[in-house]
Amino acid sequence: MNPKSGIYINFLPDHTHVSVSQKDQSVLDVALRAGIEIDHTCGGHGTCGTxxxxxxxxxxxxxxxxxxxxxxxxxxxxxxxERLACQTCPVAGLSVQMRRS
Ligand code: FES
Structure with a gap:
């Protein structure tokens, strides 16, 4: 886990650490804000599973x-x-493995 203060998500396999800047921000939102590609065909509505x-x-x-x-x-x-990135909001540090598309 990243030793810095605050909540960070470690996106694997690249080990890209991104801070969670807002409460109730989903893993998908955090990734997209940082320019990390995660498939999200349904736009984060929890219907596609991508x-x-x-x-x-x-x-x-x-x-x-x-x-x-x-x-x-x-x-x-x-x-x-296994969790849907669009429906999961971190409250503490996480490491998540993304699928390769
Ligand atoms: S983006 Fe479709 S289920 Fe998460």
Whole structure:
């Protein structure tokens, strides 16, 4: 995890650390603001699943899935460490593995 203060997301595999500047900012929002490409076909509405990331570090500090994400996780059989970047808002540091498109 990044030793700097504040909340950071470490985007893997490139190890790009990006600070979370606003409360309730999704992982997808943080990535896009930093110019990091994450597929997001539905525009962040939680309907496409293309923004799926694997949480490598910090999963235990995330809030449980919301209703939108829970439905998709059940339908598609997400693993416990797989989260929709558009529906996940970090409250502590995270490391996430992005899929390569
Ligand atoms: S961008 Fe479509 S589910 Fe996240």
């Amino acid at each position: 923004c799926l990331v694997r949480v490598v570090e910090g999963l235990e500090k995330l809030a449980p899935r919301n209703e939108i994400e829970s439905e998709m996780a059940e339908d598609r059989g997400f693993r416990a460490d």
